[in-house]
Amino acid sequence: MSFHNSCQNIHLIHEPGATFLHAEVRRANGEYVARKIRLDRHIGNTDGWFIWGGSNFTETAKDIQLENTGRGPKLTAYLRKRDGGYRELQGLYLADKIANENGELVFKVCIILSLPTLYCWVFYDWED
Secondary structure, three states: OOOOHEEEEEEEEEOOOOEEEEEEEEEOOOOOEEEEEEEOEEEEEOOOOEEEEEEEEEHEEEEEEEEEEEEEEEEEEEEEEOOOOHHHHOEEEEEEEEEEEOOOEEEEEEEEEEEOOOEEEEEEEEEO
C-alpha cells in the first residue's frame, strides 16, 4: 500500500493510552495535509506479539518507536506477555495495512472467504 511514498514528516504521537501515526499526506492535487490515524484502533497485542485487527496495544507496550526501513515505516515496541514479562523487540510494517486515499490515512482490511466452490476477496476501507 506504500502510503509512505506519498507522505512526509511521518512520526508517532503518544497520548495517554494511545499511539497515533501522524504525517503530512499528499492529496491527488499535490497539496499536503496533516493527518493522523489512531493505531490502537487497528493493532493489538497477543502474548507479546503485534496483531493486525486487534486493539489497544499501547496499554501493554513500552518503548514504542517508529523505525524508517526500506519497506516503509515499522512500528516497534516491547510488548507484555501473559506471564507479565516482555517479549524481545517486536515490529510491524505499517504500510502492509495503511494506505493514503486522496489525503486520508485509512486502514485496509482484507477478508478472505473460502467456500468449496467460491473464493472471494473483500477489501474494506476503515477511516478514523
